[in-house]
Ligand SMILES: [Ca+2]
């Protein structure tokens with residue numbers, strides 16, 4: 001059959017098929033609220049022939065402004081306005097075609113009192129956990145035979161292990177005790193992806209970065225209700241919640257990938273094209289358009305299709321989903337996955353929409369770069385780039401590598417602790433460097449303890465910097481009980497189960513009695529510094545003054561009207577006595593101090609004893 005005959009046949013048959021079979025099987029967002037600042041919402045309506053129906057809405061305060069159709073007749077996009085006086089309840093969406101009338105219920109809700117969009121700031125300390133690997137609170141949800149990946153196997157590092165939201169919720173008291181004030185979980189939305197073959201190994205989407213339905217939390221994590229419970233319990237305990245957002249791509253089993261609304265929904269290439277993972281073409285004024293397109297529109301991996309955020313219906317879909325999660329679950333901040341590979345104009349629009357509804361919300365993306373200029377591009381900055389990002393913060397990858405270099409490189413003119421000093425010395429490019437989220441490692445990097453050669457002195461030094469310098473500190477789960485490993489042979493090595501998170505684990509490191517003396521020392525060290533930071537605004541909002549490092553000695557101060565804290569670090573292998581005359585500018589008026597880490601009194605400030613590879617944190621007193 002040639003194409004012309006096929007087209008004529010389809011032309012004759014399709015209307016009848018649509019007439020006979022038109023259905024609505026999905027409306028996204030699944031609900032919305034009365035009283036949002038933006039009174040417009042665009043409903044994606046999906047189902048066989050959904051785009052061939054004529055829609056109407058008869059509900060107090062709700063107006064159907066426009067019905068939009070796209071090239072796939074299974075979609076309609078309905079532009080609604082919801083007046084402040086609209087009545088919460090079930091809205092009937094009526095679709096008609098010929099003699100057929102379809103009625104679809106859609107929920108309009110009143111806003112609830114759960115705190116939402118509270119933001120995270122330098123007053124916070126974020127704990128990053130992977131729910132599949134943290135604790136299994138409900139063994140009944142570990143696997144489901146009707147999902148594309150029906151397995152759970154703790155002996156396989158690449159499979160799901162059964163950890164879930166109930167497991168995180170039940171350890172909120174542990175996190176409170178440790179002194180963290182916010183929890184960032186790797187994504188919890190449904191990833192109904194099959195196992196994928198990655199370099200010859202079958203792997204599960206346990207990490208969560210391949211969404212298949214934006215409006216459902218994965219059943220294996222406990223579903224939407226478990227997430228709501230987790231957020232509510234966290235808030236009740238004084239903890240905020242950071243959600244991991246993924247705008248750049250979805251899983252290739254996502255329901256809308258199975259029935260694409262339009263050719264322009266994705267970045268499609270004549271043949272498969274991966275992103276180069278090179279970020280320079282985005283900021284480079286000399287870049288070729290081809291290099292830019294490959295970086296931005298190339299696919300992250302073959303099973304994560306790259307979304308075209310310039311498609312206006314897709315852009316609305318993603319932005320409304322971001323708002324829906326804040327409003328529905330009560331989340332407080334967003335970490336954004338692969339920030340650099342998104343359309344940056346779209347990102348600005350999305351950030352602005354979130355900030356318009358929730359002025360205090362914090363947003364910080366993953367931009368894995370190796371220099372301050374490229375990092376500044378993705379947050380509010382003072383550089384004259386042609387594109388100006390409105391993102392409030394960003395993850396501070398440059399400071400991470402600088403802190404690690406300070407601990408692993410020999411002291412030199414531009415090496416060792418100079419790297420830390422020199423990185424912070426470039427903070428002038430940011431509008432507000434205190435909004436950057438700092439870290440020593442994460443789920444994609446070698447674990448901190450291994451990078452520094454499992455040296456406990458260096459471990460304490462790094463954590464001291466993390467918890468006393470500028471920024472919003474974050475810590476990867478298990479660092480406090482000295483989990484270690486390189487990504488050798490794969491990242492599964494840095495994503496091990498938290499010991500004690502599963503019934504029957506030999507050791508329960510959530511409990512002091514099951515931790516070794518060294519692990520308790522580590523836990524208590526983190527807790528001590530976190531507690532001091534939490535109760536001393538000077539470490540949150542105080543100014544930072546740093547002195548040029550000399551021979552591996554690095555001294556900085558945090559100070560404001562409420563007090564002054566001096567942090568003196570000896571990054572060398574030898575004990576040293578630090579003469580403090582050079583710091584008179586900040587020591588003026590202070591005569592003695594309290595050692596924050598030991599609570600000991602320090603009688604004189606003339607000289608400070610610094611054993612090899614140690615830092616002292618001194619609260620200066622008059
Ligand atoms: Ca489970």
Ligand SMILES: [Ca+2]
Nearest residue numbers: 296297306341
């Ligand atoms: Ca992209």
